[in-house]
Amino acid sequence: xxxxxxxxxxxxxxxxxxxxxxxxxxxxxxxxxxxxxxxxxxxxxxxxxxxxxxxxxxxxxxxxxxxxxxxxxxxxxxxxxxxxxxxxxxxxxxxxxxxxxxxxxxxxxxxxxxxxxxxxxxxxxxxxxxxxxxxxxxxxxxxxxxxxxxxxxxxxxxxxxxxxxxxxxxxxxxxxxxxxxxxxxxxxxxxxxxxxxxxxxxxxxxxxxxxxxxxxxxxxxxxxxxxxxxxxxxxxxxxxxxxxxxxxxxxxxxxxxxxxxxxxxxxxxxxxxxxxxxxxxxxxxxxxxxxxxxxxxxxxxxxxxxxxxx
Amino acid sequence: xxxxxxxxxxxxxxxxxxxxxxxxxxxxxxxxxxxxxxxxxxxxxxxxxxxxxxxxxxxxxxxxxxxxxxxxxxxxxxxxxxxxxxxxxxxxxxxxxxxxxxxxxxxxxxxxxxxxxxxxxxxxxxxxxxxxxxxxxxxxxxxxxxxxxxxxxxxxxxxxxxxxxxxxxxxxxxxxxxxxxxxxxxxxxxxxxxxxxxxxxxxxxxxxxxxxxxxxxxxxxxxxxxxxxxxxxxxxxxxxxxxxxxxxxxxxxxxxxxxxxxxxxxxxxxxxxxxxxxxxxxxxxxxxxxxxxxxxxxxxxxxxxxxxxxxxxxxxxxxxxxxxxxxxxxxxxxxxxxxxxxxxxxxxxxxxxxxxxxxxxxxxxxxxxxxxxxxxxxxxxxxxxxxxxxxxxxxxxxxxxxxxxxxxxxxxxxxxxxxxxxxxxxxxxxxxxxxxxxxxxxxxxxxxxxxxxxxxxxxxxxxxxxxxxxxxxxxxxxxxxxxxxxxxxxxxxxxxxxxxxxxxxxxxxxxxxxxxxxxxxxxxxxxxxxxxxxxxxxxxxxxxxxxxxxxxxxxxxxxxxxxxxxxxxxxxxxxxxxxxxxxxxxxxxxxxxxxxxxxxxxxx
Numbered sequence: 001x002x003x004x005x006x007x008x009x010x011x012x013x014x015x016x017x018x019x020x021x022x023x024x025x026x027x028x029x030x031x032x033x034x035x036x037x038x039x040x041x042x043x044x045x046x047x048x049x050x051x052x053x054x055x056x057x058x059x060x061x062x063x064x065x066x067x068x069x070x071x072x073x074x075x076x077x078x079x080x081x082x083x084x085x086x087x088x089x090x091x092x093x094x095x096x097x098x099x100x101x102x103x104x105x106x107x108x109x110x111x112x113x114x115x116x117x118x119x120x121x122x123x124x125x126x127x128x129x130x131x132x133x134x135x136x137x138x139x140x141x142x143x144x145x146x147x148x149x150x151x152x153x154x155x156x157x158x159x160x161x162x163x164x165x166x167x168x169x170x171x172x173x174x175x176x177x178x179x180x181x182x183x184x185x186x187x188x189x190x191x192x193x194x195x196x197x198x199x200x201x202x203x204x205x206x207x208x209x210x211x212x213x214x215x216x217x218x219x220x221x222x223x224x225x226x227x228x229x230x231x232x233x234x235x236x237x238x239x240x241x242x243x244x245x246x247x248x249x250x251x252x253x254x255x256x257x258x259x260x261x262x263x264x265x266x267x268x269x270x271x272x273x274x275x276x277x278x279x280x281x282x283x284x285x286x287x288x289x290x291x292x293x294x295x296x297x298x299x300x301x302x303x304x305x306x307x308x309x310x
Numbered sequence: 311x312x313x314x315x316x317x318x319x320x321x322x323x324x325x326x327x328x329x330x331x332x333x334x335x336x337x338x339x340x341x342x343x344x345x346x347x348x349x350x351x352x353x354x355x356x357x358x359x360x361x362x363x364x365x366x367x368x369x370x371x372x373x374x375x376x377x378x379x380x381x382x383x384x385x386x387x388x389x390x391x392x393x394x395x396x397x398x399x400x401x402x403x404x405x406x407x408x409x410x411x412x413x414x415x416x417x418x419x420x421x422x423x424x425x426x427x428x429x430x431x432x433x434x435x436x437x438x439x440x441x442x443x444x445x446x447x448x449x450x451x452x453x454x455x456x457x458x459x460x461x462x463x464x465x466x467x468x469x470x471x472x473x474x475x476x477x478x479x480x481x482x483x484x485x486x487x488x489x490x491x492x493x494x495x496x497x498x499x500x501x502x503x504x505x506x507x508x509x510x511x512x513x514x515x516x517x518x519x520x521x522x523x524x525x526x527x528x529x530x531x532x533x534x535x536x537x538x539x540x541x542x543x544x545x546x547x548x549x550x551x552x553x554x555x556x557x558x559x560x561x562x563x564x565x566x567x568x569x570x571x572x573x574x575x576x577x578x579x580x581x582x583x584x585x586x587x588x589x590x591x592x593x594x595x596x597x598x599x600x601x602x603x604x605x606x607x608x609x610x611x612x613x614x615x616x617x618x619x620x621x622x623x624x625x626x627x628x629x630x631x632x633x634x635x636x637x638x639x640x641x642x643x644x645x646x647x648x649x650x651x652x653x654x655x656x657x658x659x660x661x662x663x664x665x666x667x668x669x670x671x672x673x674x675x676x677x678x679x680x681x682x683x684x685x686x687x688x689x690x691x692x693x694x695x696x697x698x699x700x701x702x703x704x705x706x707x708x709x710x711x712x713x714x715x716x717x718x719x720x721x722x723x724x725x726x727x728x729x730x731x732x733x734x735x736x737x738x739x740x741x742x743x744x745x746x747x748x749x750x751x752x753x754x755x756x757x758x759x760x761x762x763x764x765x766x767x768x769x770x771x772x773x774x775x776x777x778x779x780x781x782x783x784x785x786x787x788x789x790x791x792x793x794x795x796x797x798x799x800x801x802x803x804x805x806x807x808x809x810x811x812x813x814x815x816x817x818x819x820x821x822x823x824x825x826x827x828x829x830x831x832x833x834x835x836x837x838x839x840x841x842x843x844x845x846x847x848x849x850x851x852x853x854x855x856x857x858x859x860x861x862x863x864x865x866x867x868x869x870x871x872x873x874x875x876x877x878x879x880x881x882x883x884x885x886x887x888x889x890x891x892x893x894x895x896x897x898x899x900x901x902x903x904x905x906x907x908x909x910x911x912x913x914x
Contacts (some may be wrong), residue, residue, distance in 0.1 A: 018758060022773065052761070054751045066762045067774065073762040074603055075774075077626050083560075083593035087600020087608070088751065090584060091558055092728075095604070095751050113596075116589040143458050282584055289579040292825035299723045302552055306716060308492075309539040310365060310434070 009079030013049050016040045021070040030209030031127055035100070038189040039069065039127075042196065054095050056085045058110060060102035061136045062208065064128035067192070072183035079110030082117040082126065090279055096196070098123040104134055107143040107163045114203075118172035120278040121200045127192060128203060130165065132217045135198035139213040146263065147213070165205040166259035166270050170252060177255070177271040180205045181221045182209065184229055187267065194269065200277045207264065207282035232258060232268030282301050283296070314868040338393040338528045339401030342475065345417040346409035348385040351468035356387035358472055358489050359709060363391045364540035365485055365712030368527065371822070373399030373902065384412060393528045394901065397822035399710070399779075401904040405478075407471055408434050409450070418443075421698070426521070430467070446521060448474065457511035458504060466508035473512020479525045483513055536715040543681045543707030547637060548573035551609055553726035555637065556582030558601035559609035560594045564616045565649045567639040571611065582639030588833040591619035595636070599623060602632050603763065605728025607693055607752030611701075612638030614656045615645065621663045624698050626765040628788060630666040631746040633692035633699075636686070640704040640818075642900045651900030652706040654818050655869040657878040660700040661847045667785050669792045671695070672847035674702040677820035678712035684844060686722060693726075695791050696746045703845070704868075706902045707819045732756050738770040739763065742783055745791050799850035803909050806832060806839030809859035812912060814840040816866050817879050820903055824866050827908035838912060846879065854887050866895045866908055 012018070019040050026032050043053060053071040055288040057063035059078035072095075076084045083101050089097045106114050106128040117126070133151065134140040140153040144165070147156040147236035169177045176198035180188035188206060195202035207218045220227040235246040247254060247270075293301055342359070344352040356372050363370035373388040402422045408414040408429040414436055423426060423442045431447035439446055454467040469490070476483050495502035495620050541549070548570050551559070557578060561571040571624040574585040587665060588594040593597040594610045601608035610620065617638050627634045640656045642648025673688050675681040681703055688699040733749045735757035742745055749761060759771070766774035767781050804813075807827050816824040831838040841856060843849065857863050865880035871894055876884060880894035895911040897903070 011913040012758075019374050021760075021762075043825040050758075051752055051754045055762075056364075069765075070758070072749075072753070073760070075762060075766065076599075077622055080592055080596040080623060082599040083588060083596035084603070086586075087558070087560065087602075088604045089600075090586070090604050091601050091604045092598075094750060113593055116593065157373055180883060205530070230510050262692050282586075286579040286582060286584065289583060293580050298555075298725060299719060300554075302549065302723060303719055305549065305577070306539050306719065309361075309545075310537050310716070 001012030011280075012050075014050055016044055018050065019070050022067045025064060026061060026070045027063045027210075027212045027221065028055055029209075030061070031206075031210070032065070034182040034185050035062075035127060035129055035190065035206055036065065036068055038185055038192055039098070041189055042193050043071075044080050046193075046196075047148075048096055052095050054088055054097050056081050056088070056097065056099045056107040059136075061131075061210075061301070062100055062102040062103050062225060063105060065100035077109070079105050081105060081111060082113040082122075082124075084118070085124050085126075086117060086122045086278075089122055089136060090282060093123075093279060093283075098196075099124060099126045101126070101128060103128065103130040103132065103142045103163075105142045106130075107165065107168065111143075114168070115172045116203045118127075118169060118174035118203070121173065121275050122198055123277045123279045124202070125192070125195045125198075126201070127195075127206055128165065128205045129206050131208050131214055132162070133214040135210045135213050145186040164259060166265075168204075169203055169257060169273055170255055170259065170271060173201075173275075174203050175200035175273050175275050176269075177205070178203070178269045179205045179207070179265065179267045181207045181218060181229060181264075181267060183218075183222050183224065184267070185260055187229075187231065191269070194272075198272060200275060205289065218264050221267070227264070230261075230266050232266050234269060312465040330410060336526050336528055339390070339396070340392075340405060340479070341388060341403045341529075342405040342407070342523065343386055343388045343403035343417060343420060344407045344409075344471070345386045345413035346468075348383055350385075350409050351465075351859065352385065352387045352407075352409070354493070355468045355472045355475075356389050358486060359389045359391065359475070359481075359494070360713065361489055361540045362481055364538040365391075365489075366482065366527075367538055368393055368713070369396035370540070370711070370713045371396045371399050371728045373706065374709050374885040375730065384416065386417065387536040389549045389729050391527065396622055399902070400800055401906050406517060407475075408436075409467070410434065420863055424448045428471075428478075446517075448515065450474075453515070454508055454810075457507055464598050465502060467507045468904070469508040470512035473509040474511075474515055474517065476509075477513050477515065477517045478521060479527070480877045512585055538719075538739075539715045539716045541678065542569075542709055542711050543675065543678045544569040544709075545573060546678050546681035547611075547639075547675075547685055547701070547703060548577065550682040551579060551635070551689070552581060553682070553719065553723050554686045554689035555608050555726035556607055556689060557581055557726075558585070558598070558606045559611075559612050560586040560588050560597035560601070562588055562591050562594050562616060564613045564726040566641055567611050567616070567637065568769070569708070570637060570639070574609075578625065591616045595620035595634075598634060599627055599632055600628075602634050603748075605730070605752070606727060607633050607635065607689060608634040609637060611635075611639070613639050613641050614643045614647070614648075614659065615661060617656065622665070624670070625664050625668050625749065627698040628664060629666075629765045629767075629789070630672055630763040631696045631740065631748070632763065633696050635688055635692055635699055635701060637701045639708045640702060642705075642898075643910060649902045650705065651901060652704050652819065652902055653869060653898065653899075654702075654704060654820070655741065655878065656702065656869075657817070657846065657869070657882070660702055661882065663820040667734070667789070669781045669789050670847070671697055671699040671792060671795065671845075672702065673699065673844060674818040674846050676818065676842055676844060678707055678710055679714035680821075680844070681707060682717060686724075687844075688725075689724070691795060694745070696748065697711065697791065702818055704819050708749070737761075738769050739772045740768060740784070740787070742787055745794075747854070751893045768878060796848035796851050799848070801850050801852050801856065802841040802843055802854065804839050804841055807837065808839070808856075810837035810839055811861045812836070813857065813860035813863045814838065814866055814912065815843065815863055815879070815883070816840065817843045817846050818867075820866050820868065823905050823908055826869055827912065830905060830909055831912060837912075843879070847882075849883075849886060852881075854889070857887065857889060861891070863889070863892045864895050864912060865892060866911070868898070868903065869896055871896045
């Protein structure tokens with residue numbers, strides 16, 4: 001699709017202050033602040049045209065994200081941000097589409113859309129801020145709550161097996177899958193930036209603690225609190241014996257194996273491959289059809305069709 | 311080949327004295343019902359006849375039932391061809407073609423007295439003692455096999471029948487052959503040749519030996535008439551969308567909506583656009599909203615159950631004020647209901663299915679032709695008022711073929727691109743003093759403030775707020791824009807006298823039968839007029855002034871009379887005008903109104 005490029009204002013340097021909008025409504029200590037900081041940092045570093053940034057979200061604490069970013073954006077309904085973003089991405093290749101949301105949005109009410117967005121390899125970047133609890137509604141069980149976690153809807157402890165985000169994304173066909181912890185802001189920033197550079201459906205599963213309803217969820221991954229942040233070592237292809245043990249992120253089977261690492265799991269890039277995006281495939285089809293139409297105007301094409309119905 | 315069959319199973323019929331003799335040779339209207347199984351290809355015979363009528367500048371309307379089974383099952387295709395205005399598919403058939411015994415058993419009651427039964431004497435044994443009809447038995451199956459040489463079995467008997475009908479009705483055989491070549495010759499020339507052999511076999515069958523009269527349609531001379539095009543209602547919706555400049559959409563398959571999305575999926579790439587089949591209805595409406603949000607008015611569609619699934623997202627469209635077209639090709643409900651039958655029982659759903667106070671626009675198509683134009687109107691409203699607009703069609707329109715004057719595409723086709731012109735300082739996405747017009751993503755904002763569209767209640771800038779005063783103002787803003795729309799809508803034309811005893815009010819596909827009923831009643835001396843509502847919600851201002859000129863108002867619609875005795879539109883009108891003279895005529899047999907049913911209902 002060609003989109004008319006209007007006369008833009010003089011390009012100004014994109015700064016954090018230009019990107020800052022409303023003051024976040026998150027609780028003090030919420031992991032989501034770090035994700036927001038990382039997003040500002042990436043946008044500032046990459047100097048994307050301001051009007052070409054689109055920040056979209058569904059419903060949940062983390063999904064308040066678009067209000068805190070001064071960019072074009074939309075705060076949509078619960079669980080459906082991926083198909084909304086797909087529409088934006090497919091119709092407007094000139095835009096950089098970012099989607100933010102929580103574990104409920106991504107793995108529960110919107111699970112089917114995650115599946116199909118990944119399968120279709122829609123070109124967008126999705127950051128899932130997982131706190132393993134429904135915080136906005138004041139502590140109910142989430143699809144990633146660990147077994148035994150007591151909530152208002154599971155007073156004796158959650159009994160259902162939590163979703164394994166990486167395995168779900170692998171089986172669905174996401175072409176970039178990474179994990180990070182919000183407390184490890186440099187690593188998380190790298191992951192989101194690599195996701196942004198990936199052509200296709202790129203997802204970063206960010207563990208982001210809920211300071212109010214599940215403050216200790218990911219302590220075991222936080223070195224400052226005595227945990228361990230185990231980063232996946234990526235293969236350097238340097239012919240060294242150590243390299244044998246490193247992860248080839250194009251190896252799907254190896255990625256599954258890493259995804260089975262016990263809680264809180266590993267961090268880094270699990271999987272990245274190049275596969276034709278939905279955007280490319282549709283564009284190729286449109287181009288081939290358009291070539292056959294030999295530059296006829298819309299009116300001429302429709303008239304030809306109507307002539308055949310006479 | 312093609313000698314008259316005089317076996318006992320195909321007697322040479324003798325026209326019944328005093329009945330068939332009354333049949334005029336020159337006719338201006340004929341209803342032909344083809345009854346068979348869904349795999350007999352009767353739809354394509356009907357389709358050919360409809361297109362032929364269209365090319366001959368005759369009016370035509372078809373009616374079809376298909377079984378909701380996956381394959382097979384009894385099916386009919388009825389074609390009404392007229393030299394004048396054809397308003398309905400006809401209550402009774404002048405001519406019945408029965409392929410199987412069950413076709414005869416089920417549909418003989420739909421044949422008029424004096425009507426002609428053309429039956430496949432290989433398969434059907436009619437009750438020849440019933441002297442009300444004219445019997446024409448032809449060994450359709452064996453003659454087709456004979457003509458085509460065996461390997462095709464009886465495939466092609468539909469085209470054989472087409473040839474027979476062409477002979478009986480003096481249709482233009484050359485035009486029909488051209489249509490057959492166009493239809494079958496695209497992929498495989500030998501297929502077209504086979505079809506033409508079957509057609510010729512039927513056409514050259516000596517029907518003169520069987521029927522005393524051949525029919526002649528009176529010639530129509532329309533001065534300066536536009537060429538006719540022939541299509542069904544779903545095609546008219548799809549091409550209406552294209553004409554309206556809609557280039558993006560998303561949907562999930564469901565009967566009877568599906569063919570709209572099939573057409574758009576294939577056609578939109580020609581225009582640089584795109585239609586996506588999504589994983590479910592929720593994704594479909596969401597993706598369509600994504601397209602609309604990106605600056606390209608988009609469409610989603612479905613039938614009743616699928617629309618239910620979309621309603622949450624449509625609530626967002628109302629709150630965030632995003633333009634969106636939602637097509638509902640209604641079927642019989644609730645739940646899976648009657649998937650291949652017709653009902654107008656989704657009117658409440660269209661108007662009221664939103665959560666919260668969420669006014670939306672609802673338009674209804676009156677005919678196949680109107681399916682095309684109503685979409686143009688819907689797109690205009692959606693863009694101007696930045697609002698979701700429902701377009702109601704139904705199962706009968708979706709499969710009905712009509713010939714209508716070719717639209718003046720040159721003056722109708724719209725081109726629409728996202729408006730990305732930089733927005734000046736102080737731009738507000740939700741101004742209280744103006745109708746919202748969004749700045750799609752990619753639009754530079756000169757004051758550096760970028761809009762976030764939201765489903766939360768918000769202030770003029772889109773900032774979320776639960777402020778009571780603001781919620782009142784914003785609720786009013788969303789309502790008032792539709793009140794503004796109501797004020798600009800034209801009043802419907804009154805068919806018949808502008809005042810009198812009875813006013814019939816219709817909406818959607820009841821248009822034709824209501825009009826024909828009014829014509830019939832007026833001819834018989836009754837004081838009956840009709841209006842047809844195309845803008846169902848909001849209603850155009852001023853309907854009360856029309857109602858005031860009649861003693862009673864009867865709303866005719868295909869839905870239940872409800873707990874309180876009134877159909878869905880009748881209830882809306884009674885709530886709107888508090889007028890006890892508004893009455894209701896409804897039915898729920900899953901079939902379009904017969905003209906007679908309306909005439910009887912009004913005369914009661």
